[in-house]
Amino acid sequence: MKTPKFFNYFENPSEALFIGTALLVGIGTGLGAVAFRYLIQGVEWVGYSWFPAVTAGWGKAYVIIVPAIGGLIVGPLIYFFAREAKGHGVPEVMEAVALRGGRIRPIVAVVKSFASAITIGSGGSVGREGPIVQIGSALGSSLGQKMNLSDDRVRNLVACGAAGGIAATFNAPIAGVIFSLEIILGEFSVKYFSSVVVSAVAASVIGRAAFGDIPAFHIPIEYGINNLWEFAFYPILGLAAAAVGAGFVYLLYWSEDVFAKWKNVPEWLQPAIGGVLLGILALTYPTLTGVSWEGTPQIYNVGYEVIESALDNQLALGAVLILLVLKMIATSLTLGSGGSGGVFAPGLFMGAMLGTAFELIINMLFPNITAPAGAYALVGMAAFFAATAHAPITAVLILFELTGDYKIMLPLMFTVVIATLFSQKLLKGESIYSLKLTRRGVRLRKGKDVDILQGVLVNEVMARDIHTITKDINLKGLSRVFNKTRHHGIAILDEQGKLYGMVTITDLEQAIHNGMALSKTTVAEIGTPYENLAVIYPDESIGDALNKMSQRGFGRLPVISRNDPKHLLGLIQRRDLVASYKIALTKRAEIQHRTKRMQMKNIDGTEFVELSLNDDSQATGQMICEIADNLPHESILISIRREGKVLIPHGETKLESGDQLTAFTRSEDVEKLYKSLSQIEEDQAKS
Numbered sequence: 001m002k003t004p005k006f007f008n009y010f011e012n013p014s015e016a017l018f019i020g021t022a023l024l025v026g027i028g029t030g031l032g033a034v035a036f037r038y039l040i041q042g043v044e045w046v047g048y049s050w051f052p053a054v055t056a057g058w059g060k061a062y063v064i065i066v067p068a069i070g071g072l073i074v075g076p077l078i079y080f081f082a083r084e085a086k087g088h089g090v091p092e093v094m095e096a097v098a099l100r101g102g103r104i105r106p107i108v109a110v111v112k113s114f115a116s117a118i119t120i121g122s123g124g125s126v127g128r129e130g131p132i133v134q135i136g137s138a139l140g141s142s143l144g145q146k147m148n149l150s151d152d153r154v155r156n157l158v159a160c161g162a163a164g165g166i167a168a169t170f171n172a173p174i175a176g177v178i179f180s181l182e183i184i185l186g187e188f189s190v191k192y193f194s195s196v197v198v199s200a201v202a203a204s205v206i207g208r209a210a211f212g213d214i215p216a217f218h219i220p221i222e223y224g225i226n227n228l229w230e231f232a233f234y235p236i237l238g239l240a241a242a243a244v245g246a247g248f249v250y251l252l253y254w255s256e257d258v259f260a261k262w263k264n265v266p267e268w269l270q271p272a273i274g275g276v277l278l279g280i281l282a283l284t285y286p287t288l289t290g291v292s293w294e295g296t297p298q299i300y301n302v303g304y305e306v307i308e309s310a311l312d313n314q315l316a317l318g319a320v321l322i323l324l325v326l327k328m329i330a331t332s333l334t335l336g337s338g339g340s341g342g343v344f345a346p347g348l349f350m351g352a353m354l355g356t357a358f359e360l361i362i363n364m365l366f367p368n369i370t371a372p373a374g375a376y377a378l379v380g381m382a383a384f385f386a387a388t389a390h391a392p393i394t395a396v397l398i399l400f401e402l403t404g405d406y407k408i409m410l411p412l413m414f415t416v417v418i419a420t421l422f423s424q425k426l427l428k429g430e431s432i433y434s435l436k437l438t439r440r441g442v443r444l445r446k447g448k449d450v451d452i453l454q455g456v457l458v459n460e461v462m463a464r465d466i467h468t469i470t471k472d473i474n475l476k477g478l479s480r481v482f483n484k485t486r487h488h489g490i491a492i493l494d495e496q497g498k499l500y501g502m503v504t505i506t507d508l509e510q511a512i513h514n515g516m517a518l519s520k521t522t523v524a525e526i527g528t529p530y531e532n533l534a535v536i537y538p539d540e541s542i543g544d545a546l547n548k549m550s551q552r553g554f555g556r557l558p559v560i561s562r563n564d565p566k567h568l569l570g571l572i573q574r575r576d577l578v579a580s581y582k583i584a585l586t587k588r589a590e591i592q593h594r595t596k597r598m599q600m601k602n603i604d605g606t607e608f609v610e611l612s613l614n615d616d617s618q619a620t621g622q623m624i625c626e627i628a629d630n631l632p633h634e635s636i637l638i639s640i641r642r643e644g645k646v647l648i649p650h651g652e653t654k655l656e657s658g659d660q661l662t663a664f665t666r667s668e669d670v671e672k673l674y675k676s677l678s679q680i681e682e683d684q685a686k687s
Contacts (some may be wrong), residue, residue: 019195026199030202033132043117084104088341140157173209285323311378321353379415385398398476411471491571500524510526
C-alpha cells in the first residue's frame with residue numbers, strides 16, 4: 001500500500017528542521033513571555049507596594065522617585081550593553097529582517113527583558129508587546145545563527161518569534177501570525193505562514209497554561225449596532241482616530257528629538273529625567289479631574305484597568321479627554337527619554353479614551369441613537385492602532401481576539417479602514433514603526449529597504465542584449481517572436497533604428513480577442529507609442545525605476561540616452577530589481593565591513609564626519625572615482641543625502657550641489673577630508 005503524501009512530509013530533513021525550529025522558537029518565546037510578565041509584576045510590587053509602605057511618611061513622593069530610579073537603572077543598562085533595546089523594539093526587528101538577514105545579537109533578548117520590565121514596572125507609560133516581539137525575535141535569530149541557517153531561514157525564525165510573542169502575551173495566536181506577516185516581514189507568503197502558525201500556537205498554549213484561556217479584556221456585554229444611523233458616526237470616529245494617531249506619532253518623535261539635542265545631559269541619564277517628568281505629570285491628574293488615585297497612577301504602565309473601565313462605561317467625558325492627553329504626553333516622555341517598551345498598549349489606551357469621548361459627545365447631540373460608550377471605546381482601540389501602525393488586518397483580528405466580541409466587527413472594520421487610509425496621508429505613508437527607521441535613512445516597503453536601491457544605477461543591471469522588432473512587422477510575426485524569446489514585452493524600432501514604442505503579449509492577446517487580422521495588422525497599430533511610454537535614463541537609480549514601474553503597473557521600462565531620447569540602450573525588467581537589491585545589499589555590507597575594520601584598527605582615532613557641498617565646492621559635479629585619489633587614505637564615504645533620499649555612493653555616483661555627505665575617517669584626516677571635498681577652489685575663492 002502506498003504511503004499518503006501527508007505522512008511523507010517530514011521524511012524531508014529540511015522540512016522537518018523548518019517546522020522543528022519554529023516549534024522550538026514558539027516554546028522559547030512562550031516561556032519568555034511568561035517570565036517577562038512575572039518580572040514586570042515583581043518590579044511593580046517593589047515600586048508600588050513595598051516602597052510606598054516603607055516611605056509612608058513621604059506622601060505621594062514615590063510617584064516621582066520610583067520612575068526616576070527605574071530610569072536610572074534602565075539608561076546605563078541599554079547604553080552600555082545593547083543600544084538596540086532602546087525604544088519600542090519593533091522597528092529594530094524590521095530593520096534586522098530587511099538589512100541584516102534577520103540577525104539580532106543574543107544579548108538583546110536579555111537586556112530588552114530587564115530594561116522593559118523595569119521601565120513598565122516602575123511606571124513607564126509603555127506596553128508589553130514591543131519588548132516581547134523583540135525578545136522572541138532575538139531568540140529566533142539566535143537559534144538560527146547558532147545552527148548556521150541561511151538568511152531566509154533566520155528571517156523566518158525572527159518572524160516566528162514575533163508571532164509567538166504577540167500570541168503568548170495577548171492570548172491572540174491569529175493576530176500574532178498576521179502581525180508578524182503584515183508588519184515584521186511585510187509580505188503574506190505560504191512558505192512563511194506554516195512555520196509562523198506553529199510558533200504562534202506553541203507560544204499561545206504556554207501562555208494559556210500560565211494565565212488561563214481568557215481574553216485580555218473583559219467585555220460586560222456584547223456590543224453591536226444600536227441604530228443604523230451609527231454607520232454615519234463611525235467614519236467620523238475613523239477620521240478622528242487618524243488625526244489623533246498621527247498627532248501622537250509626531251509628538252513621540254518630536255520628544256525623541258528634544259532629548260537627543262540635550263547634549264549637556266548624558267544619554268544614559270536621560271531616562272531618569274524622563275521618569276521625574278512623568279511623576280510630575282501624574283501628580284497633575286487629580287488636580288485636573290478632581291479624582292484621586294491610590295497605588296499606581298492611571299497613566300502609568302500598560303493601563304489595562306483604565307481600558308476596562310472605558311469598556312464598562314464607567315468614565316466621564318472630562319476624565320477621558322484628560323487621560324487621552326496625559327497618556328500621549330506620558331508615553332512620549334517615557335520613550336523619548338530613552339525608556340524601553342511598546343507602543344501598542346498605550347495606543348489601545350488612547351483609542352479607548354478617544355472612542356469613549358466620541359460616543360459621549362455624540363450621545364449629547366443625538367440622545368438614544370448610539371450604542372453604549374464601551375462599543376465606541378472598542379472600535380476606537382482598533383482604529384487608533386491601525387492609524388499608527390498601518391496594519392488594518394492585524395487591528396481587526398487582535399481586537400476580536402482580545403475581547404471575543406464579534407457583533408461589533410462591521411463598524412470596527414469600517415472605521416479601521418478609514419483610519420488607516422486617512423492616517424497614511426497625514427503621516428506621508430509612514431507608520432509609527434517605519435518612521436523611526438526612515439529618520440535613520442532606512443526606508444522599508446513590504447519588508448525591503450527601498451533607500452539602498454537608490455545606490456544602484458539602472459546601467460548596472462539593465463539588459464543590453466535585447467530583442468527588438470520593427471514597427472511594420474505583422475501580428476503573426478510578433479507571435480513567433482514572443483514564442484521564440486519567451487519575453488512578455490518587446491521594444492519597437494522605426495526605420496532609423498530609433499525607439500518607436502513597446503508592445504506586450506497582452507496587447508497581442510487583446511488584438512486577437514478583437515478579431516484583428518494577424519497578417520494585415522502591424523505592431524505599430526497595437527503597441528504603445530513613444531509619446532505614452534514611461535522611460536528611464538541609465539544614470540537614474542533602481543529606486544526611481546521601481547517607483548515608475550509600481551505607479552502604473554509596468555513590467556519593464558526602456559532605458560534611453562539623455563543625449564538622444566529615442567536611442568534605446570536597453571531594458572530594465574522586474575527580475576532586474578531582484579538582482580539590483582542583492583547588489584545594493586552587497587555594497588552596504590562592504591561599507592559596513594570596511595567601517596568595522598577601520599574601527600578595530602583605530603578604536604580611539606576615528607570618527608564620522610558630515611559635510612555639505614555647494615556650487616563652489618571642489619567635488620561638486622565630479623564622480624567619486626575622479627576624486628578618489630584626493631581623499632585621505634582609508635576614508636570612506638558612507639552615504640549621500642540628496643533631496644530627502646539616502647544614496648549609497650559608488651564610483652560612478654556624481655556629486656551635486658546641496659549633497660549632504662557622511663564619511664568615516666581618522667580624526668587626524670578630518671581637515672584634509674573637508675579640503676578635498678567641500679573647500680572652495682582657490683582660484684574661485686581669490687576671484
